Amino acid sequence: MKYVNTGLYYYCLNLGKAILQNKSQEHISLFIPEHVRSTLDPSLPYIAQHSLQKFFMPSLGKFDIWHSTYQSSQYLPRRNKKIKVLLTIHDLNFLHEDKTEQKKARCLAYLQQNIDRSDAIVCISEFSKKDVLTHCDTKGKPVHVIYNGTNGLPTPELEAKSYRPTDPFLFNIGVIARKKNQHRILPLLQSNPRLELVLAGRHEDKDYARFLRQHASDLNVEDRMHLVDEITEGEKSWYYHNCQAVVMPSLAEGFGLPVTEAMSVGKPVFLSRHTALPEIGKDMAFYFHDFENMHDDFAAGMRQYKNAGSQMKEAMKAYSATFNWEDSARKYIDVYRSLAE
Secondary structure (H helix, E strand, O other), rough: OOOOOOHHHHHHHHHHHHHHHHHOOOOOEEEOOHHHHHHHOOOOOOOOOHHHHHOOOOOOOOOOOEEEOOOOOOOOOOOOOEEEEHHHHHOOOOHHHOOOHHHHHHHHHHHHHHHOOOOOEOOOHHHHHHHHHHHHOOOOOOOEEEOOOOOOOOOOOOOOOOOOOOOOOOOEOOOOOOOOOHHHHHHHHHHHHOOOOEEEOOOOOHHHHHHHHHHHOOOOOOOEEEEEEEEOOHHHHHHOOOOOOOOOOOOOOOOOOHHHHHOHHHHHHOOOOOOOHHHHHHHEEEEOOOOOOOHHHHHHHHHHHHHHHHHHHHHHHHHHHHHHHHHHHHHHHHHHHHHHO
C-alpha cells in the first residue's frame, strides 16, 4: 500500500476490509505503512512497516499465519519457520514484458524464493496460475485461484485541478509503462478526429511517458492526448461514467481491474488478447485482433454496443457484479483455516 491510487493499493484495501467484515473466530492483525492505518480499522492491532524489516522482521511468535499480499514482497518471516505463509501471486508480468533474459531470470529467482518459503499460494486468475505452474516449482503446495472483486465507484467528482474533456473521450487507467502498451491507442485518435484520450496513472516508466508525448506529436494528436497522472477515486469514477469506452491494449495483466470497473457502469471495454484479459473480459468485452487494424475492431465494437442498447449495458453490469470482494474474502478465510488445521 505504499503507492496510493494504484491497483495493488485498492486490492489490499478492499480485500482487507472484506476479510475484517467476514471473519468469525479469527484474530487479525495488520502489517501496514503507518500513513495508511486510518484507511482500515485503526483500533486493530498492527505492526508498522518500515524498510529495515526487510532484513530484521519483528517478533511474530504469537501469529499462526502470515499473508503476503504481493508476490515479490521483501517482508516475509524467513527465519521463523513455525508461522505458515500464504503468498498471493498477482502475475508473472515480467516474463511478458520487454526485459532482458537476465532481468527475467532475477525476477523469477526471487519469486521462487518466496514460493519456497510459502505453504500455500493464491493466484488471481487461471492465467496467473498456469504461468506459476509452468515457470516455478511449487513443490506440490496447494495453488488456489481467487478472483479479485470489482472495486466500488464513489460519486463521480472532478476537482478544480482535474482535466475535463471538451469532446467525447476514451479512457485508460493504469501505470504509464511499456507493458500497458498505451501508445497503441493513439492511432484511434487519428481515425476519430472528434475523440480525446485520457491516460491516468503513475508514471512508472518516465522514458515511456516521454515516448508517448513524442509519438502523439508525430501523429499530430498531441492536443487530444492527456496524461493526467494519478487521480482520486472520485476522478476515476467521473472518467468511467463519462467516457465513450475504456481501451486496454495491455501486454501483461494478471487480472485487469479496470475491466470489471468499467463494466460496473455499463461502459464498453476494448482489450488485447494477451495474458489474463480474455479470461476476465470473456464475451462481455471487445477485442483487438492485432495492433495494426485497431480502428476496424473499435468501430465494429462501438456499432454493436450502440445497437444493443440497454440490454448489453445491463448484462455487463450483472457480469461485473459476479466479481465481489465478499466472495474473495470468504475464499481467503477458507485458505487461512486450511493452513491452521
